[in-house]
Amino acid sequence: MRRILLLCLLALSGCETGISGPALPGSSLAGGLGLLPDDGTATQFRCGSSRVEFRAQAGGGDKAQLLVDGRAFALRQVAAASGARYGGGAGPDRVQFWNKGNDASLSVGDRVYPTCQVLASAQNTAQDAIQNAAQAAASDPGYRAAGNEPAWALRLTPGTLALQLDYGATRLETALPARQDIAGGYRYESRDGSRSLRVDVVRQACRDSMSGMSFPDTVTLQLDSRELRGCGGEPADLLLGAEWRVESIGGQAVGVNQAVGVNPAVGVAERGPSLLFAAEPEKARGRVSGSSGCNRYTGVYRLTGETLQLGPLAGTRMACLSQDMADLERQFLVAMEAVRGFEVAADGALRLTGPEGGPIVARRVAARRAD
Template sequence: MIRFPALALGLVVASGVPSSGQAGETRAVTGALTYTQKIALPPDARAIVQAQGRFGVTLGEVGTEADRHQMPRGFALDVPSGLSGTVRALIEVNGAPRWIVEGVGFDAGAAPVDLGELDLAPVTPLAFATDFLCGDTAVSVGMLGDEVMLRAEGRDIAMTQVRAASGARYEAMDTPDTSVWNKGDAAMIRLNGQDLPECREIPPPAERPYRARGNEPGWQVSLAAGIAMIEADYGVLSHEVPRPDAQAVPGAYEFAMPEARARLRIEERLCHDDMTGMPYPDTAQLALDGRVLRGCGGDPADLLTGATWQVTALGGATLIEPERLSLNFLDAGRVAGSSGCNRIIGGFTLTGEGLQFGPMASTMMACPDPLMEQERRMLDALEQVAAFDVDEGGTLRLLGDDHRTALIEATRP
């Protein structure tokens, strides 16, 4: 049965956090907490700062009593070197959350990181939300005391509990015919009179699927909820063991599987399949029964989705108003963007061999001829894309049939 989360203020440190750091093994992540009021914290206030890494691993954590200190309030965390992460900070008063800031990222590397001042905002129910996927639609439901909030399609909707024959049912306060019904092992969500497909809870990071693989001698490790599958020698060797917790070590995450005499090491470093050239977000190494097998890990789609790509090159043509050219790879194989004149939207397919775009729909705005011609070139280029790559500098290259010629290049601001 899906349960909306109870409020949990204690931040549990995962086993991946190093207990002590030698030179070069850890680095400092520093900053200062502040909020608009800029008043002294009450004596019963407590500040908690946490650095979160991949696979649900807590990289570092510090908690301090207020002791009537003024804001801004400095903090310093020691985290393993070579790993990226996000910082979350919470101030609680009398054990209740009052201010929060989340998702402040830092890149992998060895140098110290100064995040500057982090502006905390008043806590809302969405700070403690459960995420669901309803078909292709992602939604979040947060609870804080008696407050309930639904986030869907870019809107935050306040909810109130109503009577239900079974389960827990909530209806929107101001938006008509919008409701959330937690019944059985699924959530039923209705938005503006339209029922979404059955909603399933998105698993926490420590349980999400992950796959690493390599060629010669053909191996893969598949991590699922509670289970790790190891195959090698093109399937001749096979093990199924309990999924281990990830351990953060300098420069990598490791999964120890002693039952199979195996250890998987994942480094946050771009990797290319040595047969297809497909880029992957991680470099993988499997130590298996005395052998060391090398390959790639993660999902290539993760290199595409996320922040919007700003187009910087379109073949050899000179770009007109390039700041208006963009691509945004959405989840579930959808892509949107701007051709410089019209908004565009369509689908993309990612296989083990490459990347293809489906037909693109667009708005029908008329623009000056040079912009219309640039739009035609961009749409034609998307039709010809057969593969993609991301270079070490972070530039996205959409490639033609030869998997070498860049038809479109883009970067993230």
């Protein structure tokens, strides 16, 4: 097992607050593309008002990454008379980090930080760190995006960006760069020498070209000279929120005469069929409820990688006030049970489709103004 970084190798006669010398080997830019260690361990320091996270390569390698002030630097270990010394880059991106026992010296460009001290809460064993990482992953699966031709997959978790492409043949894992706001979404951008990576997430509904599943975000990757497009986010986020009011079923508009009911069990304000989605802790399943026309209904929804299924549904059994309303309710419930997919159009309309087509088209209910 590799020696713990924080062990002091030799007795120290003093503690330097800065490090002089020429630029050191390695690369350093915000969100550098050097690979992170794969053992999930990290040590955190407090350098004045700045919180710093240091990760050394697993297995005793000479690579490391340092996160400070929203930036990530890829470093390499260099010879030192005592402690463990790392550096990389040049000019304003020249970084030097020298750890000695529970203290460390840090400089970035011309800035020399106050003496860094390891945080007591960060002095976990490797086993503790691995368990903590596993628990965090279970509670926070992170943000996911994917695309096709060639297949690629992106995962963003707190502090980490992981990318697979070329059907898994190429893998990249790096510290998560600082998030930048762009029109309609946000961006992560990283450079490391001649290599560059940019991830743009735009809040615009996207339909996967292979599965047909709809997603809330359109994602564009720019890796060096390659541009890849795909979809991201949780499909359920397109369904959750305000209630959906049904406009048509099987291409037939829900007319005003059919849609207005005064059944006391439904309420005079009810206007035809509606849907309201509510997630359980796992967004891939939850409850769907609303008006079926004459009655109220409730049931479950399930989202898989390619399908949306609704039901079984259960509801009240009040009689409809007209045959038109009874026919509309029956048509709606049959169509709901047949749903196997959905999409959200550019104009915001929700289309629920089944094997035979015949979509249910619905729109969000506008929020009412307070008097």
